Amino acid sequence: xxxxxxxxxxxxxELHFDFVRAAGPGGQNVNRVATAVQxxxxxxxxxxxxxxxxxxLIRLAGNKINKDGILxxxxxxxxxxxxxRQDAIDRLTEIIRQxxxxxxxxxxxxxxxxxxxxxxxxxxxxxxxxxxxxVKKGDMD
Numbered sequence: 815x816x817x818x819x820x821x822x823x824x825x826x827x828e829l830h831f832d833f834v835r836a837a838g839p840g841g842q843n844v845n846r847v848a849t850a851v852q853x854x855x856x857x858x859x860x861x862x863x864x865x866x867x868x869x870x871l872i873r874l875a876g877n878k879i880n881k882d883g884i885l886x887x888x889x890x891x892x893x894x895x896x897x898x899r900q901d902a903i904d905r906l907t908e909i910i911r912q913x914x915x916x917x918x919x920x921x922x923x924x925x926x927x928x929x930x931x932x933x934x935x936x937x938x939x940x941x942x943x944x945x946x947x948x949v950k951k952g953d954m955d
Contacts, residue, residue: 858883
């Protein structure tokens with residue numbers, strides 16, 4: 815079990831790992847060993863996630879989630895398979911923790927009377943400055 819929060823834990827059987835060859839540093843070893851990890855997690859069918867967290871996770875994941883509801887995380891930061899595997903799990907738990915937090919709804923506000931007056935005063939001042947820059951008809955000669 816992977817503990818995400820106090821209430822949410824994901825069974826390791828829900829995670830599917832594919833190991834592929836990674837590009838980048840590593841010399842000849844990079845051509846022989848599949849160190850990059852592709853973690854797949856079925857968000858829609860996971861019994862570990864509450865419904866509200868599931869919906870926020872789908873919205874939050876963006877293009878990391880496919881049309882079937884499977885979240886795909888690619889980890890190729892490290893040179894070893896075990897570190898990349900742990901990195902993928904850490905990134906999954908972090909995105910689920912973000913989905914657990916509810917966003918506070920925005921309350922509409924209006925600018926105060928003093929703020930409106932300051933804005934209009936500044937506009938009048940700018941207008942006056944620009945008016946003084948204008949060339950008058952008689953001054954062109």
